[in-house]
Amino acid sequence: MLTVRAPATSANLGSGFDVFGVALGTPADVVRVERAPETTISVTGAGSEYIPEDPEKNTVGAVAKALDAPARIRIDKGVRPSSGLGSSAASAAAAAVALNALYDRGRSREELVPIAAEGEALVSGEAHADNVAPSLLGGFTVVTDDGVTQVDASVPVVVCLPDISVSTRDARGVVPESATMDELVDTVGNAATLAVGMSRNDPDLVGTGMADTVVTPERTKLIDGYDRVREAALEAGATGVTVSGAGPGILAVCHRQNQRAIASAMVDAFDAAGVESRAYQTAVSQGATLYRDGS
């Protein structure tokens, strides 16, 4: 038996729609695999009641098929589905690492990115790789048609997860079809600032570079209480706040000393909007970890 822990991720980071992603220290999915004549899947943990065990409908089933690696697969969900924290991707990334090792397929982590993204196509309609890439590789990732670029980073963040769900498929439906030249220029400037910030572990540059006037404003309308939570986080010291992935999670970047105050300010602001939530005080961290035979 092989066990893999794959982390939650936050995609887009405002200015990097469908391109940027980061691995988070917590939460994470744990996937266990054993060789079997055909693939079976069982799911326990956070939100497991909403996750199909049919291999044709679960992201890990798509990965097992792509690697031609049938297995008995057990998923322990730490990342709640429809959270904006790459729940479906965490399972897919974990399964890709586990099945690659179980069947000695010899694929590199980079080569596993498009394989794990097959699972994303199943649930969101598009094989977007901006969650599976950081879950597999760790740190900050940039996904383009030419491949993935990764840099290790360690920037403190708070992710606040309200007790509402937004499906990635639905949130992709509100993305504008076009942008003006001014918006394009702003986006390039912000995205470049963010990338430099990640390479320097600089929360101020990362926070500034998360600004986005194209996709994020449309997505915030799907999250009750977003504006007051954002204001509260900024007042408590966040250097930038945006929607995590397709939402409803909200990501705040910060200096370590402000993390606790930001977490409680965000939870309180959601509470004032009548929405229960929980906050993860974490940081940009490493990617999936493989454990052999219970090690």
Ligand SMILES: Nc1ncnc2c1ncn2[C@@H]1O[C@H](COP(=O)(O)OP(=O)(O)O)[C@@H](O)[C@H]1O
């Ligand atoms: N292994 C899995 N883990 C989580 N969700 C899964 C998995 N397999 C299929 N799904 C489905 O994917 C959807 C959640 O994915 P998505 O909307 O992208 O949310 P998230 O932002 O958390 O990834 C749900 O409909 C869920 O049933």
Ligand SMILES: N[C@@H](CCOP(=O)(O)O)C(=O)O
């Ligand atoms: N780029 C995608 C990312 C979706 O992330 P998720 O964590 O919400 O699944 C998008 O914005 O649609």
